Amino acid sequence: MNGPLEQLSGELALRPLIISILDWAAVGLLLYLAFQLIRQTRTVWLIRGFLILSGAFFLSNLLGLTTLNFILDKILIGVAVAVPVIFQPELRRFLEQLGRGEIFTLLKPDRVPDFEKEALDELLDAVQDLSEERTGALIVIEQSPIDDRLLQDPGDTMDAVLSKSLLLTIFYPKTRLHDGAVLVRDWRIQSASVILPMSTQIPARQLGTRHRAAMGITEQTDALCIVVSEETGSISLAERGKLQRPLTVEQLAEALNRRYRRDEPPSVFTIPALGDWTRKLFPASSSQSGNND
Numbered sequence: 001m002n003g004p005l006e007q008l009s010g011e012l013a014l015r016p017l018i019i020s021i022l023d024w025a026a027v028g029l030l031l032y033l034a035f036q037l038i039r040q041t042r043t044v045w046l047i048r049g050f051l052i053l054s055g056a057f058f059l060s061n062l063l064g065l066t067t068l069n070f071i072l073d074k075i076l077i078g079v080a081v082a083v084p085v086i087f088q089p090e091l092r093r094f095l096e097q098l099g100r101g102e103i104f105t106l107l108k109p110d111r112v113p114d115f116e117k118e119a120l121d122e123l124l125d126a127v128q129d130l131s132e133e134r135t136g137a138l139i140v141i142e143q144s145p146i147d148d149r150l151l152q153d154p155g156d157t158m159d160a161v162l163s164k165s166l167l168l169t170i171f172y173p174k175t176r177l178h179d180g181a182v183l184v185r186d187w188r189i190q191s192a193s194v195i196l197p198m199s200t201q202i203p204a205r206q207l208g209t210r211h212r213a214a215m216g217i218t219e220q221t222d223a224l225c226i227v228v229s230e231e232t233g234s235i236s237l238a239e240r241g242k243l244q245r246p247l248t249v250e251q252l253a254e255a256l257n258r259r260y261r262r263d264e265p266p267s268v269f270t271i272p273a274l275g276d277w278t279r280k281l282f283p284a285s286s287s288q289s290g291n292n293d
């Protein structure tokens with residue numbers, strides 16, 4: 001007789017605990033969604049300021065700082081009243097995403113802009129144009145920092161965004177910076193018109209000064225060096241004092257991709273697509289008007 005009653009009483013005692021856990025989990029989820037919604041706006045600084053004021057209020061209460069506690073209390077009341085006005089754009093955005101069934105997209109991990117990939121694409125596009133136009137070029141891709149003492153001339157510091165247009169401008173024959181190498185550091189153009197050390201090896205007759213310079217810098221460092229021949233437009237890649245040549249742009253891209261491209265990690269979870277059924281239940285007025293035209 002006591003067995004079923006004891007089991008029932010245990011279940012009843014366990015139910016408040018489960019409900020409390022679900023309650024706190026829901027609150028945590030709402031707070032996380034709210035933070036994801038506002039964290040890319042200036043409102044996040046208001047939240048931090050509010051948290052600092054709240055911490056100062058509780059600290060002053062513990063230390064018995066009556067006057068400071070009274071002032072902070074009134075300030076926090078004013079802030080609480082102003083919250084709907086301050087967060088009006090964020091609240092509107094939250095309701096719009098909720099109505100479109102897109103609110104759970106905020107749970108997706110952020111995509112970090114892949115500046116390395118963009119810079120590599122710009123570099124390959126520039127090399128292709130330089131090769132087609134038979135414009136000589138020498139591009140050093142730094143791995144570990146290169147000691148300036150290894151360079152015959154460190155060139156002109158630029159610290160500029162790596163782009164196709166800038167590389168083509170630098171190596172244009174009538175510019176002052178074209179006669180030398182471009183040093184790429186952290187996928188930015190660190191300097192131009194850099195004079196590299198020459199290799200002591202004797203290359204083939206058809207290879208010129210640029211190829212010897214590419215071999216020289218890669219003999220003394222772990223850098224990679226791309227060479228575009230001014231005479232033939234052929235592309236070479238120097239590594240550890242060795243030249244890979246001639247290369248097509250596709251072969252160069254494959255070689256660089258093996259070293260620098262990172263595969264995106266698979267998503268840990270799938271976000272439910274709630275937008276479909278919400279649009280079916282509440283079709284947009286614009287689509288209705290479009291059908292009537």
